[in-house]
Amino acid sequence: MKTDTIAAIATGLSNAGISIVRISGDQAFAVIDKVFQIKSKAKRLSEMESHTVHYGYIVDGEELIDEVMVVIMRAPRSYTMEDSIEIDCHGGITVTKKVLETVLKAGARIAEPGEFTKRAFLNGRIDLSQAEAVIDVIHANNELALKNSMKQLKGNVLHKVKEVRQSILLDTAYIEAALDDPEHISLEGFSDKLRENVMGSIKELSNLIDTSENGRLIKEGIRTVILGRPNAGKSSLLNLMVGEERAIVTDIAGTTRDTIEESIFLNGLCLNLIDTAGIRETSDLVEKLGVEKSLKSAKEADLIIYVIDASTPLNQDDDEILEFIKDRKAIVLLNKTDLESVIEEKDVNLLSTKPILKISALNQTGIKELEKTITEMFFEGNISFNDEIYITNVRHKNALVEARVSLEQVIVSIENEMPEDFFSIDLMNAYEVLGTIIGEAVDEDLVNTIFKEFCMGK
Numbered sequence: 001m002k003t004d005t006i007a008a009i010a011t012g013l014s015n016a017g018i019s020i021v022r023i024s025g026d027q028a029f030a031v032i033d034k035v036f037q038i039k040s041k042a043k044r045l046s047e048m049e050s051h052t053v054h055y056g057y058i059v060d061g062e063e064l065i066d067e068v069m070v071v072i073m074r075a076p077r078s079y080t081m082e083d084s085i086e087i088d089c090h091g092g093i094t095v096t097k098k099v100l101e102t103v104l105k106a107g108a109r110i111a112e113p114g115e116f117t118k119r120a121f122l123n124g125r126i127d128l129s130q131a132e133a134v135i136d137v138i139h140a141n142n143e144l145a146l147k148n149s150m151k152q153l154k155g156n157v158l159h160k161v162k163e164v165r166q167s168i169l170l171d172t173a174y175i176e177a178a179l180d181d182p183e184h185i186s187l188e189g190f191s192d193k194l195r196e197n198v199m200g201s202i203k204e205l206s207n208l209i210d211t212s213e214n215g216r217l218i219k220e221g222i223r224t225v226i227l228g229r230p231n232a233g234k235s236s237l238l239n240l241m242v243g244e245e246r247a248i249v250t251d252i253a254g255t256t257r258d259t260i261e262e263s264i265f266l267n268g269l270c271l272n273l274i275d276t277a278g279i280r281e282t283s284d285l286v287e288k289l290g291v292e293k294s295l296k297s298a299k300e301a302d303l304i305i306y307v308i309d310a311s312t313p314l315n316q317d318d319d320e321i322l323e324f325i326k327d328r329k330a331i332v333l334l335n336k337t338d339l340e341s342v343i344e345e346k347d348v349n350l351l352s353t354k355p356i357l358k359i360s361a362l363n364q365t366g367i368k369e370l371e372k373t374i375t376e377m378f379f380e381g382n383i384s385f386n387d388e389i390y391i392t393n394v395r396h397k398n399a400l401v402e403a404r405v406s407l408e409q410v411i412v413s414i415e416n417e418m419p420e421d422f423f424s425i426d427l428m429n430a431y432e433v434l435g436t437i438i439g440e441a442v443d444e445d446l447v448n449t450i451f452k453e454f455c456m457g458k
């Protein structure tokens with residue numbers, strides 16, 4: 001396939017030690033030969049061996065643009081599977097732009113965002129789930145998310161999906177063959193075998209779908225809302241966990257009126273901590289809005305940390321919060337245990353089992369225990385995950401769910417003793433939907449939408 005030759009700056013646009021201009025396409029060598037001068041002037045880069053590095057100058061006619069190192073990679077052994085060149089230039093914004101301009105003048109055109117990766121996909125080096133993993137690797141904001149994206153990049157989602165598709169395809173092929181040639185291939189007793197296979201595939205898909213909840217937590221972080229009455233010490237706790245004075249702490253009840261959000265990392269987990277306005281009955285309009293906002297955030301939380309001031313008696317507002325957290329993932333903290341406590345664990349009328357811990361935000365005690373408890377509440381306390389696949393991409397999840405619906409329909413058809421061609425319609429539907437995850441039979445719009453999310457030069 002003949003393609004035009006693209007170029008872009010692959011590194012961030014800020015002054016740095018080095019930046020990279022990338023070129024890919026049939027004319028990559030023709031372009032670089034026009035603008036690159038090897039110091040000895042002995043040979044042109046197009047005559048050099050693949051996967052070698054060369055020192056020299058980028059020139060625009062007589063004009064010297066920059067002193068550079070150039071890496072050459074011949075098709076198909078490159079990121080795009082096309083002839084590819086990377087120019088390491090000095091990392092100034094102006095000089096990098098100038099190098100790019102020179103390359104464009106020599107016949108390349110500017111690449112669209114993600115176009116290098118799109119070519120890797122279109123040329124068959126990676127599937128769509130791997131291309132999406134490239135975006136996730138770039139955007140990963142924590143170690144777990146990065147690890148998971150790297151696994152997806154290595155093809156673990158691809159392999160799993162391929163396995164299930166293969167099983168579906170074999171069954172469909174058998175049915176089709178039998179319908180074509182009933183004299184030699186019998187469907188007698190086949191529905192039992194088919195049911196077993198399809199149930200197996202449904203189980204595989206369900207396992208994958210079940211991981212998507214944790215997948216979301218890995219990718220986006222755990223939404224952790226700190227809830228409690230005014231003055232319980234919520235903002236003090238946030239500051240302590242974040243490690244800086246992020247929220248204003250005073251002894252005036254109702255100080256925090258808006259929600260404050262901060263991300264922290266805990267044993268590889270990302271927590272998005274949200275400090276809220278204290279929950280209480282109030283006639284102050286602004287505070288009332290704050291209270292409403294607190295409850296709204298808490299409704300969307302993955303985890304609630306309910307802070308109680310153990311030095312003062314509980315009241316109706318606490319009852320309301322306890323009722324609210326009843327069916328949610330929550331930890332109860334008895335704070336201010338440095339003061340004389342009037343509340344013990346047994347006094348908190350927990351409507352369902354929840355961890356309950358004693359802390360002092362002021363003296364910074366009990367925080368290690370809290371962190372340990374949080375870690376244990378997610379990923380069954382084990383976040384090392386060696387071979388697990390976590391589905392982190394909503395598009396993948398939706399496709400898995402849709403494929404499962406089709407397979408469940410096959411089971412219904414078997415139970416209703418429907419004719420065999422009914423089976424193959426739903427089987428093929430599941431097969432095709434699963435294919436969209438890896439990029440088989442996807443339409444161009446979807447491909448374009450996915451690659452638009454990339455940055456320039458990737």
Ligand SMILES: Nc1nc2c(ncn2[C@@H]2O[C@H](COP(=O)(O)OP(=O)(O)O)[C@@H](O)[C@H]2O)c(=O)[nH]1
Pocket residue numbers: 228229230231232233234235236237248249250251252253254255256278335336337338339359360361362363
């Ligand atoms: N003695 C004591 N005071 C605390 C503790 N935690 C917070 N406070 C104090 O309680 C008051 C309210 O704290 P703040 O964090 O603003 O509570 P919020 O309204 O729940 O956000 C402030 O004066 C804090 O210094 C604690 O563990 N022990």
Ligand SMILES: [Mg+2]
Pocket residue numbers: 234235236247248255256276277278
């Ligand atoms: Mg506060």
